[in-house]
Amino acid sequence: MHLSFRALSLSVLLALPASVRAVFQDEVGHIDYHHELLGVPQRETTFFHRPRTEEKASLLYTLSDLGVLGAVNPSNGALVWRQLLAGNITDGGGFLRAAEDQTWLVGAYGNAVSSWDALTGRNAWSLNSNGVVKDVEVMEITERGGKDVLGLFQEPGATVTRRIHGTEGHVVWEHREVNKDVPLQVSTSLDKVFVVTLHGSLLSYGLKVMVLDTLTGKKLDEIPLGTKSEVQSPQDVMFVGANSAAPIVAWTDNGLTKLKVNVLGLKSKQEFDLPAGTVDVEIHAPHTIQSSPHFLVHSRTKSGHKADVFHIDLKSNVITKAYELPLIEGGSAFSTSSSGANVYFTRVTNDEIIVTSSTSHGILGRWPLKSGAEKLGALHGVSEVIKKAGDSYAVRAVAVTDSDDWTQVVNGELGWTRLEGLSGAVAATWAEFPQSEDLARTLEAEAHGNPLSAYVHRVKRHVNDLQYLPAYLQSIPQRLLSSIVGSEGTEAADEVTRDSFGFNKLVVLATKRGKLYGLDAGNHGKIVWSKNANETPSGRHWDVKAIHADNTKGFVTVRGSEGQFIIVKSDTGKTVEAMPSSLFPPVDGAVVVDSDAGPWLLPIERDGKLADVQIAWAPKQTVVTRTGDNEIQGFNYVEKDELASAIPIWSFSPSAGQHIVDIATRPQHDPIASIGRVLGDRTVKYKYLNPNTIVIAAVDNKNSVLSTYLLDTVSGEVLATSSYEGVDSNKDITCTLSENWFLCTYYGQYQLRDSQAQKIKGYQVVVSDLYESELANDRGPLGDAANFSSLDPVDFPTGPALPSVVSKTFILSGPITSLAVTQTRQGIAIRQLLAYMPESHSIIAIPRMLLEPRRPVGRDPTPAELEEGLAKYAPAIELDPRMTVSHARDVLGVRSIIAAPAILESTCLVFAYGVDVFGSRVTPSQAFDILGKGFNKVTLLATVAALFVGVVGLGPMVRKKQINMRWQAPM
């Protein structure tokens, strides 16, 4: 059997048509681009750490707001490794700690605590719990000599503290306190473990500290702190100092006028005044046990910020204010760095970096920022201060800026910048560069004007164009040279323009943090513009429901779920119109409709309701909305008084017990080059090409049955339906639809209804082709009709012309999600299925030829079928790495893939977004209309030159010989 499997996979590989070709190594980085991102680093979970004690170099670690745990090389900003900590994309939070002089990091999210090797990014251990992890701390000193991890868990009705073995990951002891407290943080000093919880009810909490024994986890003491109802919410507690000689807990009152600090283990608290108008307080303290017990209180006001440094007396446990750093206008980021007992505070303001020691207010180093025009706008950061010979210091700080970038500043010089703002993208669209429309418009105006004036206009235009001639002539030699040596630098183009191949397109990307970006797809995904498009309250994300580019106007419209929308210019990002949230009713989505006033984005309100619109803006098509969890309705707009209102014309619900999991619609650009398929025997099978179709996938959770429905959107008629048993409704079920075929992918486990009962298990894809008739050379009930109507039954009385469906199921070697289909300008090139492989972190292009339902089963293809390119059906499709568009790149967390046609028929532009941003070009039928990198111009020229030399050199020789012959006497 083993052999047959080998033979099988070999036959599958051989069945791959020749058009499947992998990426060429020399095209990497030329046709594709990839922003390897982490997400915006969070303040509490970002730090420098030495992965190996014996080496001096440290790496920068972060757990980002997307739940990506990663290590970055601080010298160049390159990614060393990354992991999705919780296995999926998260919404902020999580914990990350590193143990001094240890090779591991410990991270926690949700219910799991896991430890990772700091240098390789490998998992060391993971521990799942029944509750939610509320805090994780490293226990620096243990009786064993190693370091352990303290985890604080909130389980139903109990607060659980666990000490976990640092290298092996088993629980050393567990302390369970049955109460309704809100566990807040855990902290440790040399000999005690402190668990800080909130006691009481919502809006009137009191702080409580439990003191546990480090060896056994037995409760030693319980200290209530402050008065009851002093704390309103967990957010009011600013900081619980960890691992310092004197850990503290600090909280503020509700009005942010006073800061209250308690040294953990004591019953007393000390109060300090905050500056008037404080809006935000942060506390920075060193995290190592040997550092001096000093901490810095950073208070932000509306206009500026200041900082106060406090010292804790270890003997008397009295906190005294040591000094203060002056109030500076604008924002800044503070960070601590410690070496031995010394603690340094680094202040990154908009125009300089200041390093002070925690002991005195004397400035140790001050570097003005040489950042150029743009101000830094640091929000928070981390820093490393190194004392050099004498009294000089060096500092490198890495700060998160208000543009969501992560920037390194070394002694005032801007180092690398990681564009972390691009991560967490929720929507994107392709947009054309608008400027060449001007020329088209001018030409049109000339064509329609009075001939004489048009001529004058044209001459003027040409004379005007002459001013570009010298520059053009000057550029010729350089362009020629670069063209020959093949170093055509797209980097040189500062201004973004269209190109004759259609590779230069804009991608407008919206992120969940409310930022909009314009990326140049033809220039390695460089950011053309970026802007803050959505002011969201913290913790709320921009839930983009629809994005649409209007290429005739050059506008991009982005609609959010709260009714807000923004219209920007696609090339500059300038706001044309913006509407804040909650002025308009919340929307479920938006669709592009055609109207007398042109195409526009029609908002769909909650539960699929459609508002009345002006008659000029009334959609001409049937609008299909999802009106309930399990209902889809089709609406037509009819005139009513001055307005047009939507009237439901049909509704569809799947069978009882099923709920809709996916709805696939046709891509907007879906040209069909040929209405039929020519078979090997020269007969034609006509494709069923109904532009008004959608595919609905509905699943029955109880019986694990997936049903797919092909729906005519004009009549609401079900054109085709099929059910699949044993489909896992918890795993991804996605469908896509293009041309005359649709496919769905799911995880299935079922018994074949075959003579020999066979069981099948795995990820599958079912592909269905639609033809007008089962027979070749036959158009079924349509006959020779050029048009057809969804509403007119053709072969009355059986109903409308139903397509003939041919289906095949294939087993895939892994799951695929985020399906898309390649688009080319005319639709002549064959199509490929684009999909994200979430397990392999890559984007794959599966040729349609491989997913062909007409492949012969159980026999070898006949010569006629071979001519068509049909290979013998093999149930398994190995997702060959050579089919991956992203080749060896690790593209993390793709949410969606969008495709757009280039001007060249062979080429389709691909863009994927999610955590990472990746873009490339695919040529499903090979690059038949463009010379690739394989076309060596130097060789060509060298060959021509060699031939020329040969001709020039041999010519005289031949002539000489002939003349000599003439002069020879005839024999």
Added chain:
Amino acid sequence: MLRSIPALPLAIALQALSLLFSPASAVTVTLSIPPSPQIPNPAVLPPSTHATLTALGASFLAPLTTDNTFVFRNVTPGSYLGDVHCATHGFAPLRVDVISVAAGDDINKVGGADAGLHIWETFRGNDWENKGEEIQPATVGGAFPVKVLGSKIYYTERGSFSVFTILKNPMILMGLVSLALFIGMPKLVENMDPEMRAEFEEQSKKNPMNSLMSGPQPGSNPMGNFDMAGFLAGQGSGSKDESEPSSGNSGKKGGKR
């Protein structure tokens, strides 16, 4: 809203959550990547390498640990499809059967010694009951080794330009040989002794092709008495006499036969 990616791992998380306190029949499955000819040093595998166990309504995920193993905790009884996902190497799919063991046994009893855990190779697209060889743990109660199929190839080689590939072309070789003849022949002829030379020139006079190649002969047009059609038909125009002995020759041969 980030539906596409989290759906699967979320299920794992939920699974794990619900399973912590029902360990009576849950098992720990440990797979390992031993050093092999394909992967001499498994420590260099990328950290994104992970393994999954999937079945209807269940999935588990385990990242690659520092010991080159994948540890699935609290796996409920069932028959799972095991896959190892690695960016650099391909691995054979596995069938992992976790059979409910008696309630007295606990999770600490892991590995192959336990009657509750069997692992086979499986063949994609084949019947699930069609199992390959059963995989035995390296040590009793230890990890089950997974089989490497080979390293993944992502790129195709572009046909690179080299002078030798051009020289290997038969057309070029033919051209070179005729070039050598064209240049070398007259020199050769000059170096011949007069007798041979005369004989050779006599020969080349008879051969129309030769005279054609060596340019127009003064006095007589070489094309004048050259019958192209006849030449192509295989009979030299000026060599009727020559063809006769050859035909006679063949006749002799025939006679011999």
